[in-house]
Amino acid sequence: MSQVLHTPPQSTPPPSRVTQAGDDLTALAVRYGLSVSGARPTLRTYVSQLWARRHFITSFATAKLTAQYSQAKLGQIWQVMTPLLNAAVYYFIFGVLLGTKHGVPDYIPFLVTGVFIWTFTQSSIMAGTRAIAGNLGLVRALHFPRAALPISFCVQQLQQLLFSMAALIVILLCFGIPVTASWLLVIPALALQFVFNAGVSMVMARMGASTPDIAQLMPFVLRTWMYVSGVMWSIDKLSTKDHLPRVVSVLLETNPAAIYIDLMRFALIDSYHAGQLPAHVWPIAAGWALVAGVGGFIYFWKAEETYGRG
Amino acid sequence: MAENPNNIQDETPDEQIPTVVANGVDIVYRVNGTGAGRGTATAALNRMMRRERSEKAAGVRKVHAVRNVSFVAYRGEAIGLIGTNGSGKSTLLKAVAGLLPVENGHIYTDGQPSLLGVNAALMGDLTGERNVYLGGLAMGMSREQIKERYQGIVDFSGINEKGDFITLPMRTYSSGMGARLRFSIAAAKDHDVLLIDEALATGDRSFQQRSEERIRELRQHAGTVFLVSHNNKSIRDTCDRVLWLERGELRMDGPTDDVLKEYEAFTNRPAKPARVA
Numbered sequence: 001m002s003q004v005l006h007t008p009p010q011s012t013p014p015p016s017r018v019t020q021a022g023d024d025l026t027a028l029a030v031r032y033g034l035s036v037s038g039a040r041p042t043l044r045t046y047v048s049q050l051w052a053r054r055h056f057i058t059s060f061a062t063a064k065l066t067a068q069y070s071q072a073k074l075g076q077i078w079q080v081m082t083p084l085l086n087a088a089v090y091y092f093i094f095g096v097l098l099g100t101k102h103g104v105p106d107y108i109p110f111l112v113t114g115v116f117i118w119t120f121t122q123s124s125i126m127a128g129t130r131a132i133a134g135n136l137g138l139v140r141a142l143h144f145p146r147a148a149l150p151i152s153f154c155v156q157q158l159q160q161l162l163f164s165m166a167a168l169i170v171i172l173l174c175f176g177i178p179v180t181a182s183w184l185l186v187i188p189a190l191a192l193q194f195v196f197n198a199g200v201s202m203v204m205a206r207m208g209a210s211t212p213d214i215a216q217l218m219p220f221v222l223r224t225w226m227y228v229s230g231v232m233w234s235i236d237k238l239s240t241k242d243h244l245p246r247v248v249s250v251l252l253e254t255n256p257a258a259i260y261i262d263l264m265r266f267a268l269i270d271s272y273h274a275g276q277l278p279a280h281v282w283p284i285a286a287g288w289a290l291v292a293g294v295g296g297f298i299y300f301w302k303a304e305e306t307y308g309r310g
Numbered sequence: 311m312a313e314n315p316n317n318i319q320d321e322t323p324d325e326q327i328p329t330v331v332a333n334g335v336d337i338v339y340r341v342n343g344t345g346a347g348r349g350t351a352t353a354a355l356n357r358m359m360r361r362e363r364s365e366k367a368a369g370v371r372k373v374h375a376v377r378n379v380s381f382v383a384y385r386g387e388a389i390g391l392i393g394t395n396g397s398g399k400s401t402l403l404k405a406v407a408g409l410l411p412v413e414n415g416h417i418y419t420d421g422q423p424s425l426l427g428v429n430a431a432l433m434g435d436l437t438g439e440r441n442v443y444l445g446g447l448a449m450g451m452s453r454e455q456i457k458e459r460y461q462g463i464v465d466f467s468g469i470n471e472k473g474d475f476i477t478l479p480m481r482t483y484s485s486g487m488g489a490r491l492r493f494s495i496a497a498a499k500d501h502d503v504l505l506i507d508e509a510l511a512t513g514d515r516s517f518q519q520r521s522e523e524r525i526r527e528l529r530q531h532a533g534t535v536f537l538v539s540h541n542n543k544s545i546r547d548t549c550d551r552v553l554w555l556e557r558g559e560l561r562m563d564g565p566t567d568d569v570l571k572e573y574e575a576f577t578n579r580p581a582k583p584a585r586v587a
Contacts, residue, residue: 025333025380029418032328037417038408056447060431063444067435070479137430140409142448143422212342308410 040305041145043298049145057148061155083164086119087112087171094232104234105271109172113268114231116168117261120161121197122222127153128201129218132209132307139308146307147300150205154198161190168268178270185267192289193260199292202300209307229257236276253278256288329503329534330383330406330423334415337376337401337558375401377558378415383503385420388535390549390566392542392573398558399538403505406536420533423503424449426496434481438469438491441480445495459498466524467494468517490517497524504532508539522547542570 041049050057069078091108104110131150132139139146165186173179208214230238235252238244244252252258263285265272278284376398383389391399404410407423431448432441442463446456467490469475469483480488506525525548529535539545545552545566552569554562556576562569 025331025382026416026418028328028382029331029333029416032420034328034331034418034420037330037406037419037423038411053447053450055453056444056450059444059447063433063436063440066440067433070435135430138448140404141425141427141430143408143424144448144450306411 038305040301043301046145046147046301046304050147050151053144053148056144057152058155060148060152061159064153064156065159079160079163080167083116083119084167084171087115087167090115090232104237106175106177106269109168109175109177109269110234110265110272111232112168112171113265114261116161116164117193117264118226118229118231118257119164120157120193121200121257121260122226123160124154124157124197124201125204125222126215126218127157128197129204129208129215131201131205133212133215136308146205146304147202147297150201150300151198154194154201157197158190158194172268177268180270182267182270186264189260189263189267189285192285195289195293196256196260199289199294199296202296203292206300206303209303225255225257228252229255229261231261234276235262254284256285256292259285259288326384327420328382329385329420330381330536331418332379332381332402332406332415333417335376335379335402335405335412335417336374336414337398337405337410338413339373339375339401341371341373375558376405376555379555379558379560380415381553381560381563383534383536385533387551388529388537388549390545390552391536391538391555392540392545392552392569393555393561394577397555399555400507402555403507403536403538406503407505419503421502423505424499424501426501426504426506426528427492428496429492432480432492432495435479437478438464438476438480438483441491442476442495445492446498449496449499451499456498463494463498466497466520467491486514486517493521497521497528500531501528502532503534503536504528505536506538542574546570 040046065079066076069075072078074081087108090111094111095107128150131153132146135149138149204214204218230252235249235258238249238252259278259281262277263281266274266277266281379402391403393399401410403425405412406417406419407425408417408419409425428445428448431445433444436444442460443453443456446459447453451459464470464476467487469487469491475483475487480491483491522544525535525537529548535548537545537548549566552562552564552566552573553560554569554573562572
């Protein structure tokens with residue numbers, strides 16, 4: 001609340017309230033310990049405010065998710081149907097028409113895992129970009145730490161992904177992938193990916209709030225990102241077979257989306273073994289999450305008081 | 311807050327304690343895509359190609375909604391905000407709530423003023439029941455608090471008087487029913503500084519009476535109440551002081567009767583373009 005004491009001198013003293021000049025008003029406010037309305041809280045306060053709103057964050061996410069299919073006759077069945085249909089389309093195009101298999105064993109589980117994990121990051125970032133700009137009504141009506149919005153949209157995408165994972169498990173079992181202890185690695189991998197997504201979403205939310213045009217640009221950026229992330233093909237196969245320059249293959253392999261996709265494949269598919277993972281995969285995955293999560297949060301908080309300006 | 315010795319509040323029992331101080335407040339909206347050539351693509355391209363990046367060239371139009379407004383509100387006051395449409399009443403209220411950044415000047419408040427209204431947080435596709443929870447959480451209530459007050463909220467709204475409507479999606483409600491539930495959710499929380507934007511005019515006659523009563527209750531708990539309304543009667547009933555805004559400027563600030571008399575004379579003038587001196 002130190003903002004009160006560091007009030008810059010008033011450049012234009014307001015004459016409207018004849019009895020008191022501007023400086024007197026500021027002095028009055030300071031004397032009674034009033035705080036500046038809508039001022040940015042300290043980082044520590046901000047985190048605790050956000051924690052206090054955790055139930056709002058999850059309820060808002062669940063509400064958005066349920067509202068999505070509430071008009072459809074099949075209702076919530078679409079939560080599982082949509083990812084399954086998505087996987088079917090990708091299989092048809094990349095597996096049947098283009099034949100991208102290139103000797104990848106268990107290609108369908110490989111492809112579907114890639115598509116689902118990629119979609120999680122993609123939709124989180126897309127939703128994050130619109131999180132403030134698309135919810136100005138909410139931002140201008142109620143008080144809450146604004147980071148609740150991008151985080152809530154990421155939680156919604158996480159819930160969506162859990163439905164997709166249920167579909168994925170069915171697909172895996174259908175293709176005879178054995179259930180192993182490594183499936184437990186799904187949990188840390190998803191947790192790291194969620195933190196990464198939330199961080200990037202917060203960065204995009206701040207940029208999208210000041211420049212809504214970014215929302216138009218993002219689909220192209222994201223599609224390009226998808227094609228270099230090895231969603232439909234194996235980065236490992238490409239870099240060993242085609243003798244890519246070292247820089248390119250390192251860049252391809254440390255790309256966060258590729259890291260999270262590969263981790264999930266390694267966790268779920270038995271024929272995808274540790275040798276196909278880039279070196280130091282877990283530290284890289286954790287590093288990306290840490291950098292994006294902490295950096296994104298602080299970057300978003302820095303502009304907290306400006307959200308809501310149309 | 312070392313400069314704020316606690317004994318100030320206790321000096322004299324009838325000393326006025328300020329809760330909201332507005333000091334030379336300017337509020338400006340920026341609207342994108344209104345530059346010359348309207349919204350055509352070639353015009354937009356033209357603007358981008360042009361060298362100078364002044365805001366006007368970039369197609370941003372500034373709307374000066376509130377100009378240089380200053381006032382002090384004290385604990386226990388109920389203040390009405392009046393003015394013709396588009397005079398900046400709601401904008402000022404949002405700035406007091408800290409929801410809209412000010413361009414110049416400062417607004418100081420005691421605690422966190424809150425706008426009475428949760429419309430934006432509610433979702434038409436969800437049932438009334440889930441919206442009660444969602445709205446309550448959005449206002450910062452805990453799950454336990456909402457559970458405690460849930461029955462009260464539903465009873466107050468009267469949604470279930472004609473059958474079990476609370477378990478239907480809100481989009482199926484009539485506009486009156488929706489407004490009643492929204493008011494009931496919003497009014498379920500106690501506030502330090504309460505800002506009400508024309509909330510009284512919702513629902514049928516019996517609900518209006520009930521909501522006016524609830525507003526009076528909220529007033530007793532709240533330190534200071536601001537009410538925006540076009541209904542001079544409800545301003546007279548609830549407020550003892552009135553701020554009159556016209557074209558974003560504070561035109562008058564004083565006891566309800568004085569200001570309303572001037573305002574009524576102003577609005578009843580024969581139709582000629584209103585001009586602020």
